[in-house]
Amino acid sequence: MIDDRNGSAKDVPVAVLGLGLMGRALAGAFLRAGHPTTVWNRTPGKADELAAAGARPAATPEEAVGAAGLVVVCVFDHTAVRALLDRLDAADRGLLAGRVLVDLTSGTAAGAREHAARVAAAGGGYLDGAILAVPPAIGTPEAVVLYSGAQADFERHAPALRSLAPDATTHLGEDHGLSALHDAAVLGLMWSVLNGFLHGAALLGAAGADAAAFAPLAARSTVTVAGWLADYARQIDAGAYPADDATLETHAAAMDHLAEESAALGVSTELPDLVRALAGRALAAGRGGESYAALIEQFRRPAPPAGPDGGE
Known part of the structure; x- marks a missing residue:
């Protein structure tokens, strides 16, 4: 287990897909940390407040993914994640190549491993995550966010991910299912x-x-x-x-x-x-x-x- 607390945040472009209460909190934390943030939601109106704070709304998830190397997904469930991956595959099988997709949607270990395999087949990296905090705590010392997946993918984006949980951004191991478990x-x-x-x-x-x-x-x-x-x-x-x-x-x-x-x-x-x-x-x-x-x-x-x- 690696508890990453060091290093400085960089202005890494981030895309956030899914703007429910938690998704909006995640995007807001990235913005406050200085990351250029592109956001997308099925219902465009949910991006208005974030746009006023400096986020760039995307018309499609494909556009949002194309704008960032770090793609954070926070939707309703793993069925919604599958539908999103289906859409990205249909639009451009190589759209995720070279990018890291961080799935902060609640789900199962089996679902996390399934999504990791799909993203890997598309040439991208995948981290599964678990948020142990309520939306208002995101970006504060009270937040805890767990990650599992390739250590190299985690280390690559740990400074940006620390924007969500400054004191408890923790990598559990390479098994993608560990966060869900x-x-x-x-x-x-x-x-x-x-x-x-x-x-x-x-x-x-x-x-x-x-x-x-x-x-x-x-x-x-x-x-x-x-x-x-x-x-x-x-x-x-x-x-x-x-x-x-x-x-x-x-x-x-x-x-x-x-x-x-x-x-x-x-x-x-x-x-x-x-x-x-x-x-x-x-x-x-x-x-x-x-x-x-x-x-x-x-x-x-x-x-x-x-x-x-x-x-x-």
């Missing part, structure tokens, strides 16, 4: 944290406690849990799970209490039941005396088939 992993973490908070708020709300009063405690507890991650990561990479704090068996007993409290208050037990099922399989496999990180072995396996009534 990291994005999916972070989304899963985000939803798990939010679902845990929502379930907790429902539990406390059933007893008359306000979510606003719970939020500070939840935030502090989240920071505490985050502090455990580095050690758990070391255990996972080593394949050994010493219970330095509490055993999985102890955690499982607390999971039972959460499910019981939820049921007693008429709150859904789906979330605690899911966690209990994972822990139960780990206990059955003899991992009760290990740390909570031992649950990774359950996540590494496909889910067991559902029974006739929907259960296992």
Whole structure:
């Protein structure tokens, strides 16, 4: 992994294809950094504000691509990326030759590898990217943007790409699918944290406690849990799970209490039941005396088939 934080930005011409909320934020960041920026969107009106700030609107994606060596794509999904590549191929099979296309559209690892092969066949370079930030954060120290693909393509345009995330422009490796995989992993973490908070708020709300009063405690507890991650990561990479704090068996007993409290208050037990099922399989496999990180072995396996009534 390369975290590129050095080097000075150059006035590299950039094209941005796709001007939704994020696309407009990307183009704006390039403009503020001094890059000549050409923009294109299916709906031309979305370019008006950027044009007033100095961007050059292009009538077609072919025109936009032809204006820059660095082409940034941020559209709705990978289906839209495929349609865009189809259009570029139909217009000029060699249009991408010598250029680097950076796809910041959310998608899958398989889709990223597919697009990389298509761009390579057209003579261009391809970087897949994942944006871990909201549009207003683009161009600020709060933004994080991950990239995967050929290191040479990344290094060639790292100074310009740093315009989007000055302190966290990170190259993950040459496998084009790595950015999408990291994005999916972070989304899963985000939803798990939010679902845990929502379930907790429902539990406390059933007893008359306000979510606003719970939020500070939840935030502090989240920071505490985050502090455990580095050690758990070391255990996972080593394949050994010493219970330095509490055993999985102890955690499982607390999971039972959460499910019981939820049921007693008429709150859904789906979330605690899911966690209990994972822990139960780990206990059955003899991992009760290990740390909570031992649950990774359950996540590494496909889910067991559902029974006739929907259960296992």
